[in-house]
Amino acid sequence: MRILIIGDVVGRPGRKCLRDLLPQIIKNYDVDFTIANGENLASGNGFTPKTATEVFGYGVDVLTMGNHVWDRKEALPYIDQETRIIRPVNYPPQVPGRGWTIYTHKGQKIGVINASGRVFMDALDCPFRTVATAVEEIRKETKIIIVDFHAEATSEKIALGRYLDGYVSAVVGTHTHVQTADEQILPAGTAYITDIGMTGPKDSILGVNPEPVLRKFLTQMPARFEVAKKGPIQFNGVLVDIDLSSGLALRIKRLIDFHEI
DSSP states (O other), X not given: OEEEEEXXXXXXXXXXHHHHHHHHHHHHTTOSEEEEEOXXXXXXXXOOHHHHHHHHTTTOOEEEOOTTTTSSTTHHHXXXXXXXXXXXXXXXXXXXXXSEEEEEETTEEEEEEEEXXXXXXXXXXXXXXXXXXXXXXXXXXXXXXXXXXXXXXXXXXXXHHHHHBTTBSEEEEESSOOOOSOOEEOTTSOEEESOOOEEEESSSBTTBOHHHHHHHHHHOOOOOOXXXXXXXXXXXXXXXXXXXXXXXXXXXXXXXXEEEO
16 A cells, blocks of 8 residues: 655645646655645634635545644634544643544544644643554554644654554655655664655745744844745655555655745
C-alpha cells in the first residue's frame, strides 16, 4: 500500500496547489490513500467546512490538524460531524472531534492518529501515553497506522518516532513548515521524517508575507500576518510504502514540487 502524506496546507495558495497538482501526483505515483495536514487551510489559521470540503474534492482522504484547529468557530460543530477530520488526540476528551480514526479503503483498514507536542507548545496531555493508547486500540483491527505528530521540537519528534518504532507504519512530523532531509526507516520498521514541510507560498516566511514578520523581529511590535499571495507555490509531501501483512514500512520518499500562482 502506498500512502501520500502532505505537509501543512497554507491558505488559498496551498489549496490551489492541491487543486492543480494533487490529482496528477496521485496518478503518477499510484497513491492508494492521501492524508494532509489542514490546520492552516483557511487564510493560514484553522479551517472551515468550505475549505475542508474543497480539498476533499481534490483527492485528500483525511485531514489532520494541530494547534490552530480551534481558530475558526464554524469548525467546532463540523469537526464533530466530519469523520475525515481528526484533531490532536491529547486534547481533553470532552473537546469536539476525535484524535484517531480507522478508515477503510478498498477493503484495507488504515488507522490515522494526530497528536500535538508539548515542548514550546500548549501544555496538553502526554502525547506518548495518549498515542500509545490509541495505537493499542487500532492494532486490534489493523497494523497499518500513520501518526501525524504536530510538534515544534525536533528532539520530541524523534523521541516519539523511536518510542513507536515497530508498532506503527509511520511517524511524520508537521508544524514547522520546513521540510527536513532525515526521512528513514527506523530499526524496527517504522517510517520517519521530522517534518514533511509546507504546501503553500514559497516566497514567504512559513507561508506568510515576509515584511510584517521581519518588522516584528526588528521592532518587537505587534504585526498582522497574512498569507503570501505572489510567487510560486511549493508542494511538500512524503510517500510511504507499507507491507500489508506486517504494517511496517518498506520505503519513504520525500516529494517537493513547485507551481506558479
